Amino acid sequence: MTDVLLLHGGVGSDSTINPKLDGFASEAFNGDSLDSAVMAVSLMEDDESFNAGTGSVMRIDGSIQMDASVMVPGKFGAVISIERVRNPIIVAREVMEKSPHVIIAGDGATRFARMMGHQDYDPSTEKARMRLQKVLEELKGHPSDEERSRLFMLSISREAHDTVGAVARIGGMFAAAVSTGGSSPMMRGRVGDCPIPGSGIFAGENGAVVATGIGEEIIRRHLCFSIYSRIGKEPLQKIMDEEISKFGAIAVGAIAVSRDEFAHSANKDMATGFHLR
Ligand code: ASP
Numbered sequence: 294m295t296d297v298l299l300l301h302g303g304v305g306s307d308s309t310i311n312p313k314l315d316g317f318a319s320e321a322f323n324g325d326s327l328d329s330a331v332m333a334v335s336l337m338e339d340d341e342s343f344n345a346g347t348g349s350v351m352r353i354d355g356s357i358q359m360d361a362s363v364m365v366p367g368k369f370g371a372v373i374s375i376e377r378v379r380n381p382i383i384v385a386r387e388v389m390e391k392s393p394h395v396i397i398a399g400d401g402a403t404r405f406a407r408m409m410g411h412q413d414y415d416p417s418t419e420k421a422r423m424r425l426q427k428v429l430e431e432l433k434g435h436p437s438d439e440e441r442s443r444l445f446m447l448s449i450s451r452e453a454h455d456t457v458g459a460v461a462r463i464g465g466m467f468a469a470a471v472s473t474g475g476s477s478p479m480m481r482g483r484v485g486d487c488p489i490p491g492s493g494i495f496a497g498e499n500g501a502v503v504a505t506g507i508g509e510e511i512i513r514r515h516l517c518f519s520i521y522s523r524i525g526k527e528p529l530q531k532i533m534d535e536e537i538s539k540f541g542a543i544a545v546g547a548i549a550v551s552r553d554e555f556a557h558s559a560n561k562d563m564a565t566g567f568h569l570r
Contacts, residue, residue, distance in 0.1 A: 295569050296463040297555050298322050298329045302343055302564035303455035303473075304505045304546035310342075314566020318459075322568045326461035326468035326501075327365055327386070334361075334382040334470040337457035344455035346380055347416045349474020351425040352481045353432070357416055360487040361385040361472035364496040371488035373398035378406045379414040382472045385488075396488060421474075428478040456487065458503035460496075462550040469494045469501040476507060486511035491518035499524045499551060505563065506545030514539065516547060524551045533558035 298318045302310060314337075321333035338346025349357045361381035362371035370389025373396060375381050384406045388397050397405050407413075456473035471487045471494050485508025486493030493504045495517035502517040511517075516536060523532045529551050537545055537558045546559025557565045 296322075296461075297550055297567060297569050298326075298333060298459065298461045298463070299548050299550060299555050299557065299567040300333050300337070300457070300459045300565060301503070301505060301546065301548045301557060302337065302457060302566075304544045304559045304561050304563045305454035306343075306562065306564040308562050308564050310564045311566055314564055315568065316566070318566045318568035321459070322463075322570065326463040326466045327363065327470075329463060330459040330461045330468040330470040331363060331382055331386050333459040334457055334472050335380045338380050338382060338472055341418045341420065342455065343457050344474045345457045345472040346382075348418050348455070349416050349421065350477045350479070351417070351421050352475070352479050352483070353425075353428060354481050355425060356481055357421070357474060358481065359416070359472065359474050360485055361470075362488045362490070362494050363389055363468070363470045364490060364494050364501070365466070365468045366497050369395050369490050371396045371490075372402040372406075373484050373488045374482060375402040375406060376400075377403060377413050377415060378411045379416065380411070382470055384409065384411060385470075385472075399482075416474075424477060432478075456505045458494075458505060458548060460501040460503055460548055460550045460555075462501070462552075462555070467496045467498075467501040467550065469496040469503050471503045471505075473505075485509075486516070491515045493517060495521045497521060500529075500549055502547055502549040504545065504547045505559075506540070507543050510540060510543050511545060516545065520547060520549055524549075529554040530556040530558070
């Protein structure tokens with residue numbers, strides 16, 4: 294059985310960057326499946342062209358709150374709405390391995406990160422500021438928070454872009470890792486699919502899956518467990534294409550590894566990269 298590390302750069306990302314993701318996959322292919330998946334995601338968090346870590350999108354109040362999670366069979370760790378850290382994925386791994394909890398949220402997540410030695414870090418970028426500006430322009434004429442929120446709730450042009458994820462099968466062991474700044478526009482405190490096991494991430498004895506796209510829809514359909522629960526019954530590519538097609542025009546994608554296969558599927562362009570050994 295070949296070892297494999299497979300990455301995605303988010304549904305809506307441009308597949309012309311596949312060679313860059315292949316490079317990240319080969320650089321991150323070090324150690325076991327969890328080490329490799331976490332390393333791959335942290336490389337993408339550090340690249341500001343992705344919506345994770347540095348480069349994360351801003352909420353409508355201008356804040357940046359990030360979600361990240363890791364999973365191996367029987368173990369899970371996540372941070373929700375963490376702020377001012379460089380690598381949420383490393384904190385998620387620390388939640389799994391060094392805390393008695395599985396999920397830590399909000400200021401508790403940021404405090405936990407500081408306890409683990411993560412320095413205060415500003416992940417904002419010019420690109421994120423310009424994107425927020427565009428959202429605020431769309432909301433112009435609705436100046437109160439209440440009105441903005443109402444308009445936002447009714448909305449509109451939800452976009453999901455450039456979230457990052459990785460799945461690995463190394464030495465027969467599976468791992469999954471995913472990190473995001475969220476979708477846009479988005480209220481402070483909104484939580485997407487990435488830190489919800491079975492929705493944006495799943496890993497078990499038969500494989501590992503991570504998703505990208507409009508998190509609310511992915512949560513409603515627990516996409517990753519829907520894919521995982523069919524593994525072994527049909528070809529992986531067929532399972533993934535069928536599960537993704539259920540979302541119609543709602544932007545969604547996923548990557549997965551099973552004992553003998555690996556595959557990706559998305560209903561829009563989605564950058565991917567991989568490394569085999
Ligand atoms: N799934 C992410 C979220 O809804 C966004 C994305 O994949 O781009 O938070």
